[in-house]
Amino acid sequence: DVKVTQSSRYLVKRTGEKVFLECVQDMDHENMFWYRQDPGLGLRLIYFSYDVKMKEKGDIPEGYSVSREKKERFSLILESASTNQTSMYLCASSLGGPPEQYFGPGTRLTVT
Amino acid sequence: GQSLEQPSEVTAVEGAIVQINCTYQTSGFYGLSWYQQHDGGAPTFLSYNALDGLEETGRFSSFLSRSDSYGYLLLQELQMKDSASYFCAWTGGLTGGGNKLTFGTGTQLKVEL
Numbered sequence: 001d002v003k004v005t006q007s008s009r010y011l012v013k014r015t016g017e018k019v020f021l022e023c024v025q026d027m028d029h030e031n032m033f034w035y036r037q038d039p040g041l042g043l044r045l046i047y048f049s050y051d052v053k054m055k056e057k058g059d060i061p062e063g064y065s066v067s068r069e070k071k072e073r074f075s076l077i078l079e080s081a082s083t084n085q086t087s088m089y090l091c092a093s094s095l096g097g098p099p100e101q102y103f104g105p106g107t108r109l110t111v112t
Numbered sequence: 113g114q115s116l117e118q119p120s121e122v123t124a125v126e127g128a129i130v131q132i133n134c135t136y137q138t139s140g141f142y143g144l145s146w147y148q149q150h151d152g153g154a155p156t157f158l159s160y161n162a163l164d165g166l167e168e169t170g171r172f173s174s175f176l177s178r179s180d181s182y183g184y185l186l187l188q189e190l191q192m193k194d195s196a197s198y199f200c201a202w203t204g205g206l207t208g209g210g211n212k213l214t215f216g217t218g219t220q221l222k223v224e225l
Contacts, residue, residue, distance in 0.1 A: 004154075031211065033212075033213075035215075040120075040217060041217060042199060042215045042216055042217040042218050043155070043199065043215040044215070045212065045213070045214070048212060056212075058212075059214070090154065090155070092155075094211055096211075099143060099145050099160055099201075099203045099211040099213060100145075100157040100160065101155075101157065101211070101213065102157075103154035103155045103156070104154060105153075105154050106154060
């Protein structure tokens, strides 16, 4: 079974802090994705990566950056957290072919 | 840009059949996927349609009509455990960006006794 793990289930940070969200997948998938999920807005793509050290902006990249130094690990970075970044963050991975993405359990981030 | 529209909420009775519709306005459409998400859980993949027509997977079926920019998820013999949110998602195909998905806002299905 594909397993996608995220470093924290719940996280509380203060405005202005630098926040790191980590995601690890164990199935040698090429593609990895970061989404945020807010009520009534569905899942919105922040960034994705289709290879080590490669990244592409999604639909809402402002205020975020990413890092992919190893194939199995994809990090989301909030350079200076703001209250409007309070959200559920979901990581996903997939093979290069079919559009089936495997999601991690999510990190609920609260910025106060 | 791309947009996908789904009803926000659907209620049905256990044992019944329910259809969740998804209409889309996109450029470069390649295929439509469906995901299920239980409260507090991660989204899980249900089905994918690249071609027009019906795809059946057990109690769940998914349909696509490219000419109508429309798809739906059909759930038969509803069970209480089917209460969840269902998302349609558009993919623009296999580019250098891989199989990037754009999700709809989701439909919350409530199954009642």
